[in-house]
Amino acid sequence: MIRLATILSSRWTRLVLVLLIVQSLQTTLFSDLRPFGVAVQIVLLFVVVAGSLYGSAIGALTGLIAGMMFDMILPTPVGLSSLSLGLAGATAGLLIYFFNEPTWWMRLIAVAVASVLGEIYFPMAQSVVGLDGWLQLRVIKVALVVAICNVIISPLAVIVCRWTLSERKVAI
């Protein structure tokens, strides 16, 4: 009973539930609002924020789980976003590693850079498995727009990410 309660209240269970909501926002609101014709990637934002807040291991794990869930609704092969988002989360964590006592703006830079890279990893992964045609100059525009939008929304994502991934003791 205690073990079940511990599992249910763990941050990973919370992460899956929050990601379901984040993903539903991605497929509805954020696939409809397209600034400059580009879909804002809030799943990617959540992953890079997790990486920048909790380091590369948590970032990679969050990315792998988020990507695996995202893959289930995408027409691309299952596992592709998982790998690219996992890499993006790890990248965000590694970028923060280079800053000594990172401030909020350093985290913003890490979020922006990791968003750009994260958005480029996916078409690269597609090319690796033979789904050619997406590595075009347009990727640069897409990555830049996604990075700018992610930086704007990141304060909200930081709050959600902190609430989701913080470790809490269960009192039973």
Add this chain to the structure above:
Amino acid sequence: MAAGQSTRRRAIILLILSSIILITLDLQSSSTVSGLRSVFGAVFRPVESTSRVVTRPISNAWHGVFDYNEVLDENDRLREKVAQQEGATIAAAASVRLAQELLALNGLPTLAGINAVTTQVIGDSPTNFAQTVEINQGSESGIRVGMPVLNAAGLVGKITKVYGDRAVVMLITDPDFALSVKVINTPRPASTTTTIAQSNSATPSPVVPIDPVPTLDSSVSTTTTTTTTTIAGFTPSPTTLPAAPSGVTSITVPLASDLAVRETGVIEGRGPGRKPIVRFIDNSLRFGDIQVGVPIVTAGGSRSLSPPDILVGSVSRVVERLGSAGPVLEIELVADLTNLSFLRVLLYQPITEKVAP
């Protein structure tokens, strides 16, 4: 702390390996992966539906603020277009009906004989690297993978994933899209006039030239060449002679090379913002130079996923290649893929795909 890090590392390695295995399985169209998708879909759909309802006001407000002027401009453009096309529609409808009757008389397949399901687009692709839309009809309505999807203008794409009550349509512009098409080329207009010498005719035979075949691009100038062939001593039977105006003793017979020539190729998408291309066009003399504006329709055939003669678009640019390699054609699609609302899925499966009862 160290135990936690070790567990995390193991979890990361496990997830990476799972991803690689799943990619391999999915690329081989494994049923296990399809099952996983279906189970996840069953959990995710209610959350998504709720989210759609909750976020609709935000979405509407966004479009109200950022797209208002664009909508007004589009409205004006569409009004003008409707006015222009009203007359043409009646004539076109009559022609289509006539063509369908002729096809039916000759026992040839027509689009009118294929059942269709009307659907509504309920979502765009959530990523920037897939050109797909989601529609609100699925296998329960008879939709299967591969079926062609149209809007009022022409071909839009094909079904790539089907669930019970929804399906995913891959648009023509997706780099993974490929379909065999026909290029209906009209070679440079030329006509021959056969003058039938009639022994009792005193008046000279006037020449009736054929109008050049209209193309979609009015900027292309054409030259009409007229060749006259006299067949001496030939008396046609009055029952087979086409009706001619009184006093006219010549009929115009188009050269075989004047008739529309069809050549098949493969249309391939190239991503958003880039026009699809048609490749593998045969560089034959009979086919001649491909003109800008000639229509592109689906090729059909026993192996094609689409029935023949669905309008896809028109040629907007011809890129000639050296040697015997045929030209590459850039295609201007007739369907506006940025504004899809209602679509029609043709419940068509080629004979090779049909499962025997």
